[in-house]
Amino acid sequence: MIIYFITSNPHKVEEVRELAADKGISIRHLHYEYPELQLDAIEEVAIASANHIRREKWAEINAPFFIEDSGLLIHALNDFPGPFSAFVFRKIGNEGILKLMAGKEGGERRATFKTVVAFCRDPDAEPSLFIGTVEGRIADRARGDGGFGFDPIFEYEGTGTTFAEMSTEEKNKVSHRSRAFTKFLNHILQHLH
Numbered sequence: 001m002i003i004y005f006i007t008s009n010p011h012k013v014e015e016v017r018e019l020a021a022d023k024g025i026s027i028r029h030l031h032y033e034y035p036e037l038q039l040d041a042i043e044e045v046a047i048a049s050a051n052h053i054r055r056e057k058w059a060e061i062n063a064p065f066f067i068e069d070s071g072l073l074i075h076a077l078n079d080f081p082g083p084f085s086a087f088v089f090r091k092i093g094n095e096g097i098l099k100l101m102a103g104k105e106g107g108e109r110r111a112t113f114k115t116v117v118a119f120c121r122d123p124d125a126e127p128s129l130f131i132g133t134v135e136g137r138i139a140d141r142a143r144g145d146g147g148f149g150f151d152p153i154f155e156y157e158g159t160g161t162t163f164a165e166m167s168t169e170e171k172n173k174v175s176h177r178s179r180a181f182t183k184f185l186n187h188i189l190q191h192l193h
């Protein structure tokens, strides 16, 4: 069975391909920049995006597909940027986040990374969701050359290293994305493969 991953972000594809290969599932990437609505929760954005693609592009894709929406939730900022993560990253980047966190110490720097996978199996059904989170803290400064996005400022709570200081394989052992995709890929293996 062919399953399409619709995203404009090649880093996501690299991480997910490794996870899927480990389970013997092959993923086909379709590069498509869909309009992302600004809604209050990452889950709502994922559902709205999947439904938009289902309505507009099913005839073209004609196969099961998934998208995923991810975000960084900083507890001291009332879980900002959350569903606005892509916009905030584009506008102020990691340096801007570090400025917003100036003067915040210890537990005040706690943050959660979250991934919501929305899977559409057929053209008439609402998407199914698979969610993964990982806890960490916002580093005092950006560290590491790997990964993408907020990785240089997100310290994984288990080791204190940032995601950008890890290889893709190491990040995939603990990340929000790998936790969401492990649930999703197990679902595929059990029900569809």
Ligand code: ITT
Residues within 6 Å of the ligand: 006, 007, 008, 009, 012, 032, 033, 034, 068, 069, 070, 071, 072, 085, 086, 087, 089, 090, 147, 148, 149, 150, 151, 163, 175, 177
């Ligand atoms: P899509 O086409 O899949 O939507 P995107 O890069 O816009 O690609 P998101 O909206 O899910 O993806 O991402 C929101 C922001 O969070 C964006 O700036 C990403 O770079 C960043 N991000 C997502 N996952 C991340 C991760 O694992 N590590 C660091 N930053 C991440």
